[in-house]
Amino acid sequence: MIELRHISKSFASRKVLNDISLGFEQGKCNLIIGESGSGKTVLAKCMVGLLKVDTGEVLYDQRNFTRMNFFEKKIIRQEMGVLFQGGALFDSMTVEENIIFPLSMFTEKTVEEKVDRAQFCLQRVNLTNASKLYPSELSGGMKKRVAIARAIAVSPRYLICDEPNSGLDPITSIVIDELIKEITYEYNITTIVITHDMNSVLEIGDNIAFLYKGDILWKGNKEQILHAGKKELVDFVYATKFLREFRKRVIE
Amino acid sequence: MNLLFHLGKYFILIKRVFRKPEKYSIYRRQLLIEINSLGIGSLGIVSIISVFMGAVITIQSSFNFTSAWIPIYAVGLATRQGIILEFAPTIISLILAGKVGSNIASEIGTMRVTEQIDALEVMGINPAGYLIMPKIIASMIINPFLITISMFLGIFGGWLFGIITGVVSSYEYIYGIQYQFRPFSVYYALIKTIVFAFIITSVSAYHGYYTNGGALEVGRSSTKAVVYSNILILVFNFLLTQLLMA
Numbered sequence: 496m497i498e499l500r501h502i503s504k505s506f507a508s509r510k511v512l513n514d515i516s517l518g519f520e521q522g523k524c525n526l527i528i529g530e531s532g533s534g535k536t537v538l539a540k541c542m543v544g545l546l547k548v549d550t551g552e553v554l555y556d557q558r559n560f561t562r563m564n565f566f567e568k569k570i571i572r573q574e575m576g577v578l579f580q581g582g583a584l585f586d587s588m589t590v591e592e593n594i595i596f597p598l599s600m601f602t603e604k605t606v607e608e609k610v611d612r613a614q615f616c617l618q619r620v621n622l623t624n625a626s627k628l629y630p631s632e633l634s635g636g637m638k639k640r641v642a643i644a645r646a647i648a649v650s651p652r653y654l655i656c657d658e659p660n661s662g663l664d665p666i667t668s669i670v671i672d673e674l675i676k677e678i679t680y681e682y683n684i685t686t687i688v689i690t691h692d693m694n695s696v697l698e699i700g701d702n703i704a705f706l707y708k709g710d711i712l713w714k715g716n717k718e719q720i721l722h723a724g725k726k727e728l729v730d731f732v733y734a735t736k737f738l739r740e741f742r743k744r745v746i747e
Numbered sequence: 748m749n750l751l752f753h754l755g756k757y758f759i760l761i762k763r764v765f766r767k768p769e770k771y772s773i774y775r776r777q778l779l780i781e782i783n784s785l786g787i788g789s790l791g792i793v794s795i796i797s798v799f800m801g802a803v804i805t806i807q808s809s810f811n812f813t814s815a816w817i818p819i820y821a822v823g824l825a826t827r828q829g830i831i832l833e834f835a836p837t838i839i840s841l842i843l844a845g846k847v848g849s850n851i852a853s854e855i856g857t858m859r860v861t862e863q864i865d866a867l868e869v870m871g872i873n874p875a876g877y878l879i880m881p882k883i884i885a886s887m888i889i890n891p892f893l894i895t896i897s898m899f900l901g902i903f904g905g906w907l908f909g910i911i912t913g914v915v916s917s918y919e920y921i922y923g924i925q926y927q928f929r930p931f932s933v934y935y936a937l938i939k940t941i942v943f944a945f946i947i948t949s950v951s952a953y954h955g956y957y958t959n960g961g962a963l964e965v966g967r968s969s970t971k972a973v974v975y976s977n978i979l980i981l982v983f984n985f986l987l988t989q990l991l992m993a
Contacts, residue, residue, distance in 0.1 A: 543869045565873075572871035583866035586857075597870050600769050 496521050497542070497653060497685050502551035504534075504541055511537045513709040515551070522683040524676055524699040528690055529706035530731055535689045536580070538706065539657050542687070543577055544568055555653065573601050576646025576684075578656040582638035584630040590617070590641050591626040594648045601649065616644035620674060636667035640674070647678055654679065654686040660695055672698045693732060696720060705731070757953050763875040764883065764949075777881040785847050785882065785948075786889025790896070792846060793839055797830075797897040800838070801904030804829045809914035822915045823905070823923020828932070830901035835894045836936040837984050840943035843890070844976035848951035851882055852972035855955030856965040864956070879952040886944035894940045898933070935991050942987060943980050950976045 497519040504512040511534045519525040529535050540546040542553050544560060553560045555571050563571065584593050594613040598604055604612070617623050620640040630638060639659055646654060656675060660668040676699045679686040688695065696703060700717035707727045715723065720732060733739045768774040808825040855878055858864050867874040902924055909915040915923075951972035958968040 540865075545865050545868060569871040572869055575869055575871075577866065577869040579862045579866060581861055583862040585863055585866075586861075599773055600870070600872055 498554040500552045503549045511709050519687050521685045523701035524679050525687045525702045526700045527704050533706045534709045539689050574652040576651035576654045578642050580658045582642040594645045597649050616648050620644045635662050654684050656688045660692045764879045766873050766876050781881045781885035782889050793893050793897050797900035798904035801901035802908030805905035805909040820919040820923035823920040824926050826905040827924040831932045835897040836939040839897045844947045845973050848947050848972045848976045849969040851951040852955035852969040856958035856968040859958045883948045886948045887941050890944035891937045891940050939987050946979045947976045
């Protein structure tokens, strides 16, 4: 369980997050949705400690991450898997080395054990044939899958994904969504997905929070979101002309 | 104020760089990789420049020593002194600042803008330590070797081209390079080299580490890394010369 309590964050005079309080359940896909520039990535960065919050607290299973020092944070971070927007794979390492890297850093496993674990993670994301390739030789979807494999290599308790579908075609997006959902349920981890992709919302949104200009405007799940009446959320969910027409007809 | 701001930020980064490593074996492996990349990778350019600079110093000295009161072996002496005291430690360090410094700044800067540094941080790794410490130590270990090789090749280049062009005989040149030789000159050059190695790697890493934005900013960081490293090398060259030679 991850809890956010009264999180606020500003850059100079521009307030990006305004008193955000949220809870993310274990074993579920928790989604934070919102349009570009609404503060989703800033919120994710505050959660993992890449940005300092102005006020508020982030708690990982009742452990106050915000008040921890560098060394205490390191322990929590070793329980985290973070999937970045661009994958953030290490260019100088092969796919297999990317996955082995956190294992080498934090475990005393033998080389064989680490390679086995890497192969297992690659198998999990259907990429066993890519183990010797470099990130520059991979497609966008493959990079995301490798990043997921790297994130789960250390068996994290928390998985935070920042726009896992950005730049991907709809079919690959569904593959990534399915993968995130499977991993969440299988390993019973607390997953947070930052997205503005409505397919993801309807596919994996066990819990959804709608972020609008730094405020949480709505909370619910994938069944509730289609019937929500909040104007800003309706504009976001039914963004295209086709969907607006569709909604109008359903209501009529 | 801006200078103080950057100075403070630089020292905070250096403090983070020298935090206890997460795992010594990985840092050791990284150190060997950096020695190969920063040191061995620069051997070619250092060798070529040293040989030709030695040749040029020899030829220029011989043309300028026109007085009958100056013995011919002074050409060898001037070449030796020029190469050991200034050319090898300072000019080669300036060249390395261009080659290695821009490489470090662009490598770390690219890692910053592609979120690879963030990825390291959220894994619980100290990115400053993992990325920068091996580079600093590697440079401080390998650069004195590069500079020593540069000294030999510079003096050798002077001898070779001095003979080929006929400006000095082999006997007089060798007598000149041995004349009143003080080993302290070499220590002085190596002390300077170690300080310059620290400046090149740490200043370039600083500019790369705090890159903000995209490809354009990576290029800017790279340029700044070279410019500031060069200025600091020249300032510290003056300070160290004053301290060690005065």
